[in-house]
Amino acid sequence: MCGITGILRLGGDLAVDERIVTAMRDTLTHRGPDDQGTWCDLDAGVALAHRRLSIVDLSPSGRNPMSEEDGRYWIVYNGEIYNHAALRAGLEARGHVYRSNTDTETILHLYEEEGPRCVERLQGMFALAIWDRRERTLFLARDRLGIKPLYLARAGGGLLFGSEIKALLAHPALGRELDEDAFRDYLTFVATPAPRTMFRGIEKLAPAERVLVRADGRMDRERWWHPAAGGAALRDELATLSDDAAAERLLALVRAAVGKRMMADVPFGVFLSGGIDSSTNVALMSELMDEPVRTFSVGFGGHALDELEHARRTAHHFGTDHHEVDLAAGDLEAFLPEMVVHQDEPIADWVCVPLYYVSKLAKSTGTTVVQVGEGADELLHGYKHYHAAARLHRRLWGPMQRMPAPLRGAVAASAIRAAAISGRGRNTAHFLEQAAAGHVAFWGGAIAFAGSLKREVLAGAPPDRSYDVVQRLWDEASDGLGDAGLLQRMTYLELRQRLAELLLMRVDKMTMATSVEARVPFLDHELVEFAYALPDRMKVRDGVGKWLLRHAVRDLLPPETIARPKMGFSAPVADWFRGDLGRRAQSEIRASSLRDRGLLDYGRIDRLWDEHRTGRSDWSFQLWNIYNVSLWHDEWIGRP
Numbered sequence: 001m002c003g004i005t006g007i008l009r010l011g012g013d014l015a016v017d018e019r020i021v022t023a024m025r026d027t028l029t030h031r032g033p034d035d036q037g038t039w040c041d042l043d044a045g046v047a048l049a050h051r052r053l054s055i056v057d058l059s060p061s062g063r064n065p066m067s068e069e070d071g072r073y074w075i076v077y078n079g080e081i082y083n084h085a086a087l088r089a090g091l092e093a094r095g096h097v098y099r100s101n102t103d104t105e106t107i108l109h110l111y112e113e114e115g116p117r118c119v120e121r122l123q124g125m126f127a128l129a130i131w132d133r134r135e136r137t138l139f140l141a142r143d144r145l146g147i148k149p150l151y152l153a154r155a156g157g158g159l160l161f162g163s164e165i166k167a168l169l170a171h172p173a174l175g176r177e178l179d180e181d182a183f184r185d186y187l188t189f190v191a192t193p194a195p196r197t198m199f200r201g202i203e204k205l206a207p208a209e210r211v212l213v214r215a216d217g218r219m220d221r222e223r224w225w226h227p228a229a230g231g232a233a234l235r236d237e238l239a240t241l242s243d244d245a246a247a248e249r250l251l252a253l254v255r256a257a258v259g260k261r262m263m264a265d266v267p268f269g270v271f272l273s274g275g276i277d278s279s280t281n282v283a284l285m286s287e288l289m290d291e292p293v294r295t296f297s298v299g300f301g302g303h304a305l306d307e308l309e310h311a312r313r314t315a316h317h318f319g320t321d322h323h324e325v326d327l328a329a330g331d332l333e334a335f336l337p338e339m340v341v342h343q344d345e346p347i348a349d350w351v352c353v354p355l356y357y358v359s360k361l362a363k364s365t366g367t368t369v370v371q372v373g374e375g376a377d378e379l380l381h382g383y384k385h386y387h388a389a390a391r392l393h394r395r396l397w398g399p400m401q402r403m404p405a406p407l408r409g410a411v412a413a414s415a416i417r418a419a420a421i422s423g424r425g426r427n428t429a430h431f432l433e434q435a436a437a438g439h440v441a442f443w444g445g446a447i448a449f450a451g452s453l454k455r456e457v458l459a460g461a462p463p464d465r466s467y468d469v470v471q472r473l474w475d476e477a478s479d480g481l482g483d484a485g486l487l488q489r490m491t492y493l494e495l496r497q498r499l500a501e502l503l504l505m506r507v508d509k510m511t512m513a514t515s516v517e518a519r520v521p522f523l524d525h526e527l528v529e530f531a532y533a534l535p536d537r538m539k540v541r542d543g544v545g546k547w548l549l550r551h552a553v554r555d556l557l558p559p560e561t562i563a564r565p566k567m568g569f570s571a572p573v574a575d576w577f578r579g580d581l582g583r584r585a586q587s588e589i590r591a592s593s594l595r596d597r598g599l600l601d602y603g604r605i606d607r608l609w610d611e612h613r614t615g616r617s618d619w620s621f622q623l624w625n626i627y628n629v630s631l632w633h634d635e636w637i638g639r640p
Helices: 018-031 084-093 103-121 165-169 180-189 231-239 243-260 276-287 308-318 329-343 352-364 376-380 384-402 405-422 426-436 451-457 467-476 486-512 525-533 547-552 559-563 580-591 593-597 602-614 620-638
Strands: 002-009 035-041 046-052 073-081 124-132 137-142 151-155 158-162 202-204 209-213 219-223 268-271 294-299 321-326 369-371 517-519
Touching: 002 018, 002 073, 002 124, 002 165, 018 035, 018 046, 018 158, 018 165, 046 073, 046 124, 073 103, 084 103, 103 124, 103 137, 103 209, 151 165, 158 165, 180 451, 180 486, 180 620, 231 525, 243 276, 243 525, 243 547, 268 276, 268 352, 276 308, 276 376, 276 547, 276 559, 294 308, 294 352, 308 321, 308 559, 321 352, 329 352, 329 486, 329 580, 329 620, 352 486, 376 486, 376 525, 376 547, 384 426, 384 486, 405 426, 405 451, 426 451, 451 602, 467 486, 486 517, 486 525, 580 593, 580 602, 580 620, 593 620, 602 620
Parallel strands: 268 294, 268 369, 294 321, 369 517
Antiparallel strands: 002 046, 002 158, 035 046, 073 124, 124 137, 137 209, 151 158, 151 202, 209 219
16 A cells, blocks of 8 residues: 655646655655655656555565556556456466566556556556556546545646645645535535545545546546446346345355455454454454454443454454554544544544554554455445435335425424424434425435534525535436436445545545555455345345345354444544533634634534533534534644
8 A cells, every 4th residue: 555646737837846746755654654756757747756555565676656668658556456466467468578566567557458448457446647658648546436545636737646635735836725615515424525625626536536637638537437337137136046145145255355355465454343344354364364363453441332342252253363452532632633634634533533543553563454344334234324214215205295395394394493402303304304305315324414403503604505416426326227226326325425535534544644554345346236236125124234244144253243233433422522522622613713714603513512511412423523624724724
């Protein structure tokens, strides 16, 4: 895993030199402490740079930027391609000459043959840039699920790109300004939807997006993969399978995905919560290893959200080499300044904190690669709130549409008032408000401010356009499939927004902050296509989510692990916000430079604090959202 960055002049006066691109590169040292490189063609106005975390082929022959044998193509690349050895055999048979054992070189040779379509052959996670010296084109691409990030910005008559925003900001041509539209989206989705970022003028590639930048500055952008890639044929085939046959297929795909991600020339392990996803990772890795699996877990001093006992049982069952770290509120406070720097743009999920500390624990043992469980709940509907949202939609959305518009509005208004008085029922009130407007009612699994609550905290803002993100993704869900069912549309929305821009970015930013690479077996694209095409009855049955996975691992895991309800990786911030941490957070929110912009109603935010402290409502998720963006604004925008 690595950090990449670069500069391309496009007919303007954008500064392109080795000193600047080296400064950009070295903002990414944490992503690649083992090696570095730069390559510049000043006549062409292009510079590429790379920081390397050595994982496959640890020798200097793996250094980036890298070219193929005749020097036409130059690449900088961040990721792992798990089928590179199989691809290499075919490329060598067709006459391509290798100088290393890296997957980087395979991408280069594949690009020689297939151009931008080469990414369709790659299995893995990646963000990459390839410069064609002859055609003077720059190719940029992000992997199917968005596991690895890639940012770009036009500035000074040219283009900047990089693995993190801080690399782009190191170029003197790029300023720092808040994108207020992105800010309003962030309040809702807890992370900014692609292509925007919180910095005006800086964009991010969406998952499965590729861009070809031509010499005249034109940018050809397209989405190159859809989770429904298997089409109606795969959906119809899976609908005919018995439960046992489907479970066998699923387990084979998961086993293969875990095995592929054990490709490394350095020590690797697993982040273990003791839930079904991480325990499955441990079980399958144990099958493939002659030594104990290294496992890493985080706890919170015996709090109700502490999963250490569950993790210990799994570790004991499989005889792992187990390691733990225990956190308190003071650990969160100590990490906040560093967290804001590593996030680049706010990612309002407090799981960033335990993720950082457990990654640091792994690195302290000499472990460089870890497998994580992200993706299984989104693909197989493991969260209870998914089931609740689906039930609401099936029971209420249709009847709401058949009501006269005034009656729909009255029903929604009544639900909003009841939720405001009681402090409960906010999700149902939001659903009814959206259904009354004829909107998609499920916006995602992590929505902080929406509807009436968002209108209350925003101070004199223009009309909220965040719903446009939901509608666009809801409509995209049927691409390539003809029609998508409710659970498929919910899954697509989650894959493209919450999973890619929140969950995977918290994993990427926090693990890379400690120079650890995280791999995500449940997001192997063949597994994703299979799960996306499964009939609903194999995802949720009798109110139990991830039903097929539970059935598939019934001979692999202890029964109590399989039967354990979904808990979710979290931290006890709701409780900590009722003590000293909450007082500090409220004070820093009110003193933040963000307040000078007049975007938020701070009186309403103070009332949220009051309601949270008294226990009338749990506003911790919303307050963390405001706290995170306030700290970010002070660090990245407000500071001279």
